Amino acid sequence: MVIDFTKMEGLGNDFIMLDDMDGELGKMGYAALAKKLCDRRFGVGADGIILALPSDSCDIGFRIFNSDGSEAEMCGNGMRCFAAFVNARGLLSQSRFKVETKAGTIVPEIIEDSGGGVTQVCVDMGEPVLTPRNIPFDVEGDRAVGVPLTAYDREFAITAVSMGNPHAVIVVDRLTGDEPVTFGPSIETYPLFPEKTNVEFVEVVSPSEVKMRVWERGAGETLACGTGACATAVATHLLGLTGREVTVGLKGGDLAITWNESDNHIMKTGPATLAFEGRVRVSL
Ligand SMILES: N[C@H](CCC[C@H](N)C(=O)O)C(=O)O
Numbered sequence: 001m002v003i004d005f006t007k008m009e010g011l012g013n014d015f016i017m018l019d020d021m022d023g024e025l026g027k028m029g030y031a032a033l034a035k036k037l038c039d040r041r042f043g044v045g046a047d048g049i050i051l052a053l054p055s056d057s058c059d060i061g062f063r064i065f066n067s068d069g070s071e072a073e074m075c076g077n078g079m080r081c082f083a084a085f086v087n088a089r090g091l092l093s094q095s096r097f098k099v100e101t102k103a104g105t106i107v108p109e110i111i112e113d114s115g116g117g118v119t120q121v122c123v124d125m126g127e128p129v130l131t132p133r134n135i136p137f138d139v140e141g142d143r144a145v146g147v148p149l150t151a152y153d154r155e156f157a158i159t160a161v162s163m164g165n166p167h168a169v170i171v172v173d174r175l176t177g178d179e180p181v182t183f184g185p186s187i188e189t190y191p192l193f194p195e196k197t198n199v200e201f202v203e204v205v206s207p208s209e210v211k212m213r214v215w216e217r218g219a220g221e222t223l224a225c226g227t228g229a230c231a232t233a234v235a236t237h238l239l240g241l242t243g244r245e246v247t248v249g250l251k252g253g254d255l256a257i258t259w260n261e262s263d264n265h266i267m268k269t270g271p272a273t274l275a276f277e278g279r280v281r282v283s284l
Helices: 028-037 076-088 179-188 226-238
Strands: 002-010 013-019 047-053 061-066 097-102 104-115 120-123 145-152 156-160 167-172 198-206 207-214 220-224 247-249 252-257 266-281
Touching: 002 076, 002 156, 013 220, 028 061, 028 179, 047 076, 047 220, 061 076, 076 097, 076 104, 076 226, 097 226, 104 167, 145 179, 156 179, 156 226, 167 179, 179 198, 179 207, 179 220, 198 226, 226 247, 226 252, 226 266
Parallel strands: 013 047, 061 097, 167 198, 207 247
Antiparallel strands: 002 013, 002 266, 047 061, 097 104, 104 120, 120 266, 145 156, 156 167, 198 207, 207 220, 247 252, 252 266
């Protein structure tokens, strides 16, 4: 099958954007397609694929598959790219729309075309989920804040948050940068996370600024993680370390996160960038 695609990235977290409104790609199997296309040697190369799909409940549907073929409930950087993609393809004409995802209804709004293929997008990411059984994180209680967990003979204090997808946020005194590859794989697959987890290592710079490095479930270390930035802002606020407006500094750049006191929604603002468009012949 010959497939037209658009390659986009949000702070270096890169995705192959695919229009599957006619369902033809789904017949190949999205998981196998993701593994094939995301391979950085034998394919196009990306952290994941993102599909535009019909929806009965929202303006449009969204699914994301990691580079290992696993499906995630949501993707924050990918949602910004998705908004710019569906707008550029004319699938939707409005700048603010409702998207059906496995994490519920998500509302992106295109706020500025910065030129050069860069679009600024603000996404209403919905409410964070803090109850461990709904993350899921198999510990008692109605919140998991600073829960001790040992990996590689080192104890970590885990604050678990779901943004539709699970996150284990760990605050460290000072980031060395090698935490994700050193500790990420063992925490991602820790038995207390029955659906595995994304893992964020965080250094608090001030009450309004943190630095974060991430090991993503199903993708490994990435340059940025949008849902992870939201989970980080929630976790550091719960720990009393930051306010409700936080700039999260990632390897790929900064994301502005606000956790609204009024409606408990998380707002995330950042860029979506067009890398290139292409056509690929795939046989699975
Ligand atoms: N690897 C994640 C999905 C992508 C999330 C990340 N790229 C983002 O920007 O939120 C998971 O399996 O939950």
